[in-house]
Ligand SMILES: O=P(O)(O)O[C@H]1O[C@H](CO)[C@@H](O)[C@H]1O
């Protein structure tokens with residue numbers, strides 16, 4: 739993209755970014771992630787897309803919020819890729835799906851179940867949403883270094899938060915419950931709303947994408963006891979530093 743052209747949704751120009759991006763969905767997390775980089779500074783805000791910038795190993799790293807769900811995540815990945823970003827990591831929070839998952843455990847995602855609509859407008863649903871292997875390995879090493887409990891595996895990505903968390907009140911209750919149980923028995927480790935779009939749009943645009951989330955069970959949400967996201971943010975930034983260094 740011409741360096742003077744303003745990206746339609748992100749309100750960024752090519753000269754604002756480098757090759758690397760960290761993508762939380764929540765605009766409120768952007769400044770805290772940027773604070774873990776060197777020389778953090780605010781860059782732009784439009785709609786749900788807030789961007790800060792910092793450096794790591796001398797390279798520019800942008801932190802841009804995607805908003806909730808596939809459509810806005812696809813916009814962010816598309817526009818960042820058009821501006822020249824070639825490596826992107828989602829950083830977020832999810833529900834846990836496997837018994838024995840500790841509250842606050844991280845999920846280093848190797849892929850995602852495409853139980854959403856956005857990516858069907860990119861590739862047929864039979865095409866798997868798979869994370870870039872270098873990003874997965876960097877995230878796993880970073881989680882090891884942080885000493886935080888984590889597991890690796892696929893996410894379940896959906897469009898309806900309440901369809902997942904309160905299926906019984908939906909007209910499609912039986913189908914939602916049966917399908918969720920199938921994802922769980924198949925080994926999905928967490929449920930969230932952005933990773934499939936990150937991975938499939940990244941695949942189509944030939945950019946490296948990966949995702950790390952902190953798992954927080956529904957029961958814990960009910961009691962309001964939120965684990966700290968510090969180990970999550972540290973792991974994502976450390977992984978990006980490692981990717982840049984290698
Ligand atoms: O914590 P974030 O990254 O927003 O992730 C999860 O939380 C939101 C739903 O509450 C969805 O965006 C879901 O993916």
Ligand SMILES: O=c1cc[nH]c(=O)[nH]1
Nearest residue numbers: 831832833929930931
């Ligand atoms: O999408 C989400 C996010 C957090 N917790 C969930 O159960 N689902």
